Amino acid sequence: MAAKTHRVLPGFGLALGYTLVYLSLLILLPLGGMILKASELGFGQIVDIALSERSLAAFRVTFGASLIAALINGFFGLIVAWILVRYPFPGKRFVDALVDLPFALPTAVAGITLATLYAGNGWLGRYIEPLGFKVAYTPWGIVVALTFITLPFVVRTLQPVIEDIETEVEEAAASLGASRWQTFVKVIFPAIFPALLTGFALAFARAVGEYGSVIFIAGNLPLISEITPLLIISKLEQYDVLGATALAVVMLGLSFILLLAVNVLQWWTANRHKNNEPLEVTAARAGGAA
Amino acid sequence: MSIEIRNISKRFGNFVALDNINLDIPTGELVALLGPSGCGKTTLLRIIAGMESADQGEILFSGAEATHLHARDRNVGFVFQHYALFRHMTVFENVAFGLRVKPRKERPSDAEIKRRVMELLGLVQLDWLADRYPSQLSGGQRQRIALARALAVEPKVLLLDEPFGALDTKVRKELRRWLRRLHDEMHISSVFVTHDQEEALEVADRVVVMNHGKIEQIGSPDEVYSAPASPFVYQFLGNVNVFHSRVQGGYAEVERHEVSEKTTAFVRPHDIDIALQPLEDGLQATVQHVHPIGPLVRIELQHNSEIVEVELSRERHEALQLVVGQAVWFRPRQMRVFGADQLPRSTPEKQAFLF
Numbered sequence: 149m150a151a152k153t154h155r156v157l158p159g160f161g162l163a164l165g166y167t168l169v170y171l172s173l174l175i176l177l178p179l180g181g182m183i184l185k186a187s188e189l190g191f192g193q194i195v196d197i198a199l200s201e202r203s204l205a206a207f208r209v210t211f212g213a214s215l216i217a218a219l220i221n222g223f224f225g226l227i228v229a230w231i232l233v234r235y236p237f238p239g240k241r242f243v244d245a246l247v248d249l250p251f252a253l254p255t256a257v258a259g260i261t262l263a264t265l266y267a268g269n270g271w272l273g274r275y276i277e278p279l280g281f282k283v284a285y286t287p288w289g290i291v292v293a294l295t296f297i298t299l300p301f302v303v304r305t306l307q308p309v310i311e312d313i314e315t316e317v318e319e320a321a322a323s324l325g326a327s328r329w330q331t332f333v334k335v336i337f338p339a340i341f342p343a344l345l346t347g348f349a350l351a352f353a354r355a356v357g358e359y360g361s362v363i364f365i366a367g368n369l370p371l372i373s374e375i376t377p378l379l380i381i382s383k384l385e386q387y388d389v390l391g392a393t394a395l396a397v398v399m400l401g402l403s404f405i406l407l408l409a410v411n412v413l414q415w416w417t418a419n420r421h422k423n424n425e426p427l428e429v430t431a432a433r434a435g436g437a438a
Numbered sequence: 439m440s441i442e443i444r445n446i447s448k449r450f451g452n453f454v455a456l457d458n459i460n461l462d463i464p465t466g467e468l469v470a471l472l473g474p475s476g477c478g479k480t481t482l483l484r485i486i487a488g489m490e491s492a493d494q495g496e497i498l499f500s501g502a503e504a505t506h507l508h509a510r511d512r513n514v515g516f517v518f519q520h521y522a523l524f525r526h527m528t529v530f531e532n533v534a535f536g537l538r539v540k541p542r543k544e545r546p547s548d549a550e551i552k553r554r555v556m557e558l559l560g561l562v563q564l565d566w567l568a569d570r571y572p573s574q575l576s577g578g579q580r581q582r583i584a585l586a587r588a589l590a591v592e593p594k595v596l597l598l599d600e601p602f603g604a605l606d607t608k609v610r611k612e613l614r615r616w617l618r619r620l621h622d623e624m625h626i627s628s629v630f631v632t633h634d635q636e637e638a639l640e641v642a643d644r645v646v647v648m649n650h651g652k653i654e655q656i657g658s659p660d661e662v663y664s665a666p667a668s669p670f671v672y673q674f675l676g677n678v679n680v681f682h683s684r685v686q687g688g689y690a691e692v693e694r695h696e697v698s699e700k701t702t703a704f705v706r707p708h709d710i711d712i713a714l715q716p717l718e719d720g721l722q723a724t725v726q727h728v729h730p731i732g733p734l735v736r737i738e739l740q741h742n743s744e745i746v747e748v749e750l751s752r753e754r755h756e757a758l759q760l761v762v763g764q765a766v767w768f769r770p771r772q773m774r775v776f777g778a779d780q781l782p783r784s785t786p787e788k789q790a791f792l793f
Binding site: 316322324 | 489509515516536538
């Protein structure tokens with residue numbers, strides 16, 4: 149008789165079944181339908197649509213702006229999370245609540261607000277444009293909107309991890325003669341890096357899919373500031389459903405590959421010092437030298 | 439390097455953690471700060487290390503002012519109760535950390551770092567684990583690595599905060615002996631914090647007993663155990679029987695001089711004799727419980743309404759063959775009496791226990 153592993157909480161089978169059904173209904177079914185629809189086109193046709201000049205430019209703008217926005221948030225989000233965890237200051241709870249606002253605000257409202265601010269006659273735009281920086285209605289406007297939208301992802305991913313760092317570890321580094329900077333670079337940063345990668349990946353994924361805020365600030369010039377989601381919408385408006393689906397499938401594939409790469413990297417950095425063989429084996433091999 | 443602690447006080451809000459502490463730690467000595475939790479011993483250690491700042495007073499290292507020196511400039515090795523190893527670094531890199539963060543001019547070459555780290559790992563007998571990560575080690579191994587890491591920068595002072603507190607009894611005993619040996623080989627001053635009296639008495643050259651932010655007694659392990667300076671020290675170091683009423687009411691010396699001072703007598707459980715026949719100056723009692731504990735047998739006697747704890751050797755117990763409910767006589771061999779002001783009273787040994 150096979151030994152049945154005993155679990156403290158019952159219902160593993162039920163929970164797993166539920167999870168699989170849930171994920172299938174919510175994610176696999178719609179995406180599968182999309183791929184099925186795209187398969188009405190031949191592989192060659194999909195490639196043709198994806199490699200057209202306008203599509204290529206849109207991919208470049210979408211992924212490029214998302215990457216820049218995620219990088220900006222990776223840096224500044226880390227600072228915000230650090231300050232919010234480590235230092236007490238008046239109004240800290242208020243600032244903490246502010247971080248979540250981009251989650252709650254309708255993205256179109258965010259887009260319109262940012263466009264108004266950065267337009268040539270806006271509060272910020274009127275000082276920036278004379279300096280030669282045009283933000284609204286350029287690809288840089290897209291970066292600004294995406295940075296705004298994705299800020300919470302990095303901050304909220306990092307906060308619990310920074311809270312978990314024992315102050316003893318920093319004190320140990322200081323007592324060994326490390327400067328503040330050395331302590332940060334050699335001790336603290338490696339500890340939060342996996343979480344930073346996760347936050348970065350989440351922000352990047354969200355930015356790639358963002359539509360509402362971008363279209364109000366981007367100017368939407370084909371080849372210059374047109375994002376792929378907008379191109380998909382405009383194809384749909386011309387009843388080119390197959391063309392839209394082809395773009396969607398390519399975008400899905402690209403996003404999946406990028407996220408998978410980030411996840412593998414994140415998994416590797418988080419686990420490289422946890423695996424290997426169990427200690428007892430090593431101890432036995434060393435002849436019980438302990 | 440000697441450490442001098444002058445009038446150090448520290449408060450956390452309304453809580454007085456340290457109240458005007460004065461302590462000298464000469465070079466080469468291994469000192470234990472012993473006390474119950476919350477007595478301020480860890481705070482004192484952290485102030486010596488520069489991780490906490492005192493509200494008042496000063497710290498001198500080898501006679502030089504060090505009160506406001508940053509932790510990284512104090513040349514102090516610190517070992518934490520929960521190891522505080524760098525989880526993402528191998529054992530080798532953990533030990534090498536202190537050498538690698540030195541300013542470029544003082545930093546040893548890679549080959550020199552490798553030699554020194556392997557030497558230290560050899561010293562803690564864990565050189566075969568150099569490529570492992572801390573999560574793959576046992577508690578005892580982690581603490582030895584933490585010690586090697588602290589020793590890598592050749593500190594003048596080694597500070598240990600409950601270093602063996604998180605380990606099981608057997609490992610703890612082994613590491614104690616090993617720490618003592620290491621301390622003697624390295625010729626440094628060491629201060630370690632503990633709440634375990636056995637640990638303090640076994641390892642230290644000198645024991646500093648603390649309570650409520652104050653030093654109760656400083657002395658050799660033998661002094662603090664056999665001549666406690668206060669009732670607190672008596673009760674904290676080992677088991678003790680406390681006799682209030684009898685000393686106050688029936689104590690011959692007190693009555694004879696018509697002094698109505700309230701005193702308390704302390705008797706260690708192993709300082710009490712038990713006999714089956716009536717003893718001169720002895721008291722009668724009934725045996726309540728008999729617990730054999732390892733090499734000792736602990737007997738609980740009931741005298742009037744009070745419980746008296748007695749520890750007998752196995753041989754003595756076998757000779758007596760005590761059973762529960764039996765009537766016996768007991769008499770203390772030695773005792774110590776404290777007055778209401780908590781200061782010891784000298785008492786003629788023989789007459790001290792006349793009832």
